Amino acid sequence: MPRPILATIHAQALRHNLARIRLAAPDAKVWGVVKADAYGHGIERVYEGLRGVDGFALLDLREAERVRALGWRGAILLLEGVFEARDLELCSRLNLWHAVHCDEQIDMLATHKTHQPHRVFLKMNSGMNRLGFAPARYRAAWTRLNALPQVDEISLMTHFSDADGPRGIARQLQLFNEITRELPGERTLANSAATLRHGGDPAVRADWIRPGIAAYGSAPDFPDHDIAAWDLQPAMSLATRIIGVQQLAAGDTVGYGSNFTASAPLRIGVAACGYADGYPRHCNTGAPILVDGVRTRIVGRVSMDMITVDLTAVPGAGFGSEVTLWGRAASGAVLSIDEVAQAGGTVGYELMCALAQRVPMVVAD
Numbered sequence: 001m002p003r004p005i006l007a008t009i010h011a012q013a014l015r016h017n018l019a020r021i022r023l024a025a026p027d028a029k030v031w032g033v034v035k036a037d038a039y040g041h042g043i044e045r046v047y048e049g050l051r052g053v054d055g056f057a058l059l060d061l062r063e064a065e066r067v068r069a070l071g072w073r074g075a076i077l078l079l080e081g082v083f084e085a086r087d088l089e090l091c092s093r094l095n096l097w098h099a100v101h102c103d104e105q106i107d108m109l110a111t112h113k114t115h116q117p118h119r120v121f122l123k124m125n126s127g128m129n130r131l132g133f134a135p136a137r138y139r140a141a142w143t144r145l146n147a148l149p150q151v152d153e154i155s156l157m158t159h160f161s162d163a164d165g166p167r168g169i170a171r172q173l174q175l176f177n178e179i180t181r182e183l184p185g186e187r188t189l190a191n192s193a194a195t196l197r198h199g200g201d202p203a204v205r206a207d208w209i210r211p212g213i214a215a216y217g218s219a220p221d222f223p224d225h226d227i228a229a230w231d232l233q234p235a236m237s238l239a240t241r242i243i244g245v246q247q248l249a250a251g252d253t254v255g256y257g258s259n260f261t262a263s264a265p266l267r268i269g270v271a272a273c274g275y276a277d278g279y280p281r282h283c284n285t286g287a288p289i290l291v292d293g294v295r296t297r298i299v300g301r302v303s304m305d306m307i308t309v310d311l312t313a314v315p316g317a318g319f320g321s322e323v324t325l326w327g328r329a330a331s332g333a334v335l336s337i338d339e340v341a342q343a344g345g346t347v348g349y350e351l352m353c354a355l356a357q358r359v360p361m362v363v364a365d
């Protein structure tokens with residue numbers, strides 16, 4: 001028998017989250033962001049749950065090929081555009097729309113031979129200072145693109161740095177609106193946080209929203225809001241079982257470095273999951289976890305293949321009991337990936353994406 005660890009992808013939760021996201025941005029079309037192999041869930045595994053989107057957005061050409069191989073004939077957007085000139089051939093062949101964020105990408109388009117002009121998304125750097133044309137250079141880039149026979153429609157795009165926090169989006173939004181005011185074309189600005197927090201503003205939701213994390217059931221602005229507050233459901237559950245039990249006396253320690261000491265007699269369970277499965281090693285004593293659907297805590301250090309959990313709250317638990325690292329337990333109890341990430345000093349995004357290859361994954365409805 002293999003180790004009992006298993007990740008389950010919930011198609012129904014993906015559908016629910018997508019419906020919830022649409023409510024936050026009425027009338028906007030939705031890019032389902034499936035970069036990084038659908039945030040670690042697997043493009044093929046989320047396809048059924050997410051096929052209600054209007055397009056898929058990602059940034060790896062191999063991943064675009066996989067979406068086409070699934071039979072998707074709708075829009076696909078390359079969020080970072082092409083990396084070298086010959087990528088444009090694949091864009092032509094697979095009918096991929098692509099971001100254009102720098103002069104080099106316009107140069108490549110200008111020498112590209114295609115019968116089918118490309119739909120491009122011209123990206124403005126409105127303050128994030130990662131990809132995109134500076135506001136002062138944006139219109140010149142648009143004019144240059146617009147003159148190319150290789151280019152069909154030009155859409156307008158930017159990305160917010162602080163949609164999840166108190167700095168907000170006002171400054172970037174104003175800049176984008178000012179510079180693009182007289183330009184034709186569809187617009188896209190909002191990630192999950194901007195959609196959920198500011199999607200009521202038609203200028204923010206614009207023509208297309210680009211939600212990623214919310215579709216997978218993580219709150220983009222945790223702990224300001226949790227998934228219950230946003231009415232989102234975990235799209236992934238990571239579960240394992242108790243494979244051993246120890247009875248500690250007061251003064252006994254647990255695990256490498258003996259960094260947890262029992263202050264009173266304590267029953268602990270050993271769960272088959274460790275940092276080699278992608279569980280964060282920083283989730284030391286106190287990190288939340290469910291045993292038989294009951295919330296308890298990790299004690300001691302996370303090892304490569306095992307973690308140790310306090311069984312005080314679940315006296316009936318023992319060998320074989322269900323352990324939920326994040327997501328939904330058999331009882332229906334939910335532990336959000338955001339809470340686990342917080343205990344490990346990171347964000348839900350990283351935990352999803354870092355799930356190890358050795359963890360088997362299945363799709364359930």
Ligand SMILES: *Cc1c(COP(=O)(O)O)cnc(C)c1O
Binds near residue numbers: 033079192210212
């Ligand atoms: C990843 C990404 C998104 C999605 O962001 P979330 O925070 O996961 O919703 C949107 N737009 C761009 C350009 C991205 O790279």
